[in-house]
Amino acid sequence: MAESPFDLQTWSIHTDVFDGPLDLLLYLVRRDGIDLQNLKIAPIADAYLAFTDQMRIIHLGIAGEYLVMAATLVYLKSLELLPRRPTSVEEEEEVEDPREALAKRLIEYQRYREAAQQLSEGTVLGRDTFERSPEEIDDARRPVTTDVDAFGLLEVFYELLTKSDAPDPQIEVGHSGPDFGTCCRRVLVILGGVGGKAELGPMLLGLPEVADRVVTFVAVLEMARLQWLKLAQKHHLSAVTITSGVPPNQDLSVLTGRVAEAS
């Protein structure tokens, strides 16, 4: 698709300086001392367009809202410049002067901006004043009561010390699961040397225990990472074939750190 001037990436950036077209307009109204009660579109439209042009020259993206306002201003300016078609009195009354409508919007916006200003000038929690973190007032939460005093605490502590003199408990460590090195070796033996092939699925399913299957699968991945094995598939979802690139007695010490070579 051809590059559109309305490409979101280039046009959607808000400037930090102005928060929307009304904000910019209000700034220009103040800067140029334009009377809102008797708004003339031409000077404000010119100032606005000059400003948005500048924003574009310094490569600030201009959000769509600014463009809509620019178009509106140009339209209003054209209305102002062209001689008005004579209209009947009734029609004149019905249609609101677009300049007045714009001035109204600006005045309304300015009111809320001032209100926002007033709010932020007040005492703000977390900036000017601070509270203790509020406690949940909750019936389910009961205060902690205790039957012991500080001496009771001491007794508990002595009891604890006595207990710690007891002999250390004996812990028996049972079967620790399949060994990584054993699993690697098993795969290499099954493949039977350089060029040996096997299918991954049946190989794994041939192992009786789930833990063995999992560790063997990880072993295959690890050896593939080391390029000892090649994994290949004819097409999507077909069987995975493993081809060995190393002899069955390949030195597994590269894997050390995680492998205790099986005896």
Add this chain to the structure above:
Amino acid sequence: MSDDETGTLLPFPEGGVDPRAEELIPVLEALLFAAGGPVKVRELCEALDGAEPRVVQGALGAMKRRMADANRGIELVQVSGAWQLRTDPRFAGPVLTLLGTRPARLSRAALEVLSVVAYQQPVTRGDVEKLRGVDCGGVMRVLAEKGLIRVSGRRDQPGRPHEYRTTAGFLQLFGLPGLDHLPTLRERQDLDPDA
């Protein structure tokens, strides 16, 4: 605590303090300190085994004046239809240093959206955007996440847009007893274009 409770509190009598109220001042101080957050007069009365709301109210008023007169570092304030002990704004600097936090900040856009919602509630996102002339969706989402505005219903118009109101959290943030204590919005004719 419901979000909407912004009812004004009874005025407390100036001058002398009812002896029954006088008695309650220390226990109220203990309750407010323990609670941390704003506590309603009703909740205080319940904790005090059914003390009279009017008396509690009077005691709180007297306590507030007394704390202010005694040049204390904490003050008693009315927020969101409840009472709370807060630090005196004079000491914001040292408190921030101690807590090692940055002061709470709201962007100008967030403040403007908040003020539109506060003064015109219930409002839809469309209402706010019409007034500010700029997309406000992101700002309103953040304000809702911060618990300063909330969806209060849907407007009966095409699309059934959400209507938003300010929350108790909003009143607490700005230390307002209720929505009727918002600064007065200036009348249009008062506006000075050079302001």
